[in-house]
Amino acid sequence: MLADHEIDWLVGALVGTAEAMGGEITENTAAIMAADLSAYSKPQLQQALHRVRMETTGRLTTKAILDQLDVAYGRPGADEAWALALQARDERATIIWNNEIQEAWAAVGSMVHGKDQVGARMAFKEAYQRVVLNARSQQRLPQTVVAIGYDKAQRLSVVTEAFAQGRIGMALAQDALDGCAELKFSPNNTPHFVALPVARGLPQLPSPDAQPVLMLAGPAVGQQVVQAATALLPSNVAQAFKEAVERGRANAARKARRAQAQQRLDRMVLSRRKREAAQAVATYGTKEHAA
Structure with a gap:
């Protein structure tokens, strides 16, 4: 269930999403839609609105958002x-x-x-x-x-x-x-x-x-x-499980950062190679013209 300040955020996000899709809705309409969607979490709503903007055509409707939320919450067609x-x-x-x-x-x-x-x-x-x-x-x-x-x-x-x-x-x-x-x-x-x-x-x-x-x-x-795990397992086992999960999350975050750094490096290398190729072409053209 969304808190009051999160509902205010959702109203603004709905208005912005409607405009991004080429339409518009009033704040009163957005408030009604926000009340219908208030049972869902903010991260899932953010993801659903993003997918609506990317995948849906036409005007923004509550059904279009619910269809995307169904995917996030494991409700198949x-x-x-x-x-x-x-x-x-x-x-x-x-x-x-x-x-x-x-x-x-x-x-x-x-x-x-x-x-x-x-x-x-x-x-x-x-x-x-x-x-x-x-x-x-x-x-x-x-x-x-x-x-x-x-x-x-x-x-x-x-x-x-x-x-x-x-x-x-x-x-x-x-x-x-x-x-x-x-x-x-x-x-x-x-x-x-x-x-x-x-x-x-x-x-x-x-x-x-x-x-x-x-x-x-x-x-x-x-x-x-x-x-x-914390609620159902013995305290020592639960603690070991919690620490294992936290280590797994930390490892995943480090891998993601390394992947992003590698992507940036690849882009920099590609950009440098493009500049070198362009410079080589320009130099070759100058020599041909002088000859």
Whole structure:
């Protein structure tokens, strides 16, 4: 939720964006739009407005901004949501989706196993769009959901990849991997999940028909990994995790600075070479003219 001074910033940013797109809006209109967008964070709004200016034609609308915010907050379009939801037909598979896709999928559950897949797809898209519109009207953000399949090896692969990409936080990852993986730290204190050894003599997993898919919901995280670790892990492990994350961020920042410096150096070298080439051409022309 934006603070009062951030809403003032947003009003000015909306007016400026409208002008940059070749139109104009009044401050009253911008204030109404800002109230509709106040549930989002300033960094995400800045990114969304930038993308609107770069990618959208026509007048500035709240919908155009919300469409860009959906991308930032992991709310896919209807077609992408359908493609993701189709994976839920395989009870072996673990998938990372959100509560909105889950709700739309539940609404058309009886159709997806029938022969009319075109009809099921259209019904899902209509249900999903209704869910998204309702969430937008109530300023609710999508919540990450892990649908756990009974294939533990596939679950470990999917969850660890999502965790490494920052799509899910540590708390949700640990819940999803309960019984098949544990958190380890490498020599440089980088956190990662590893598979638990398979115990001998234990009964086999029940069949898919006897073991329903479990649903674990949790917040879409992004930058909340450190807070989750601090809250849920022992203090010494949480501190080690926090320090590892901070070192990773510092390393990334140093790499970015080095890359920028190298780019500047490359531009300087290229500019010098262009000047030398131009000077050589001019000198050659002068000699030819004198001859």
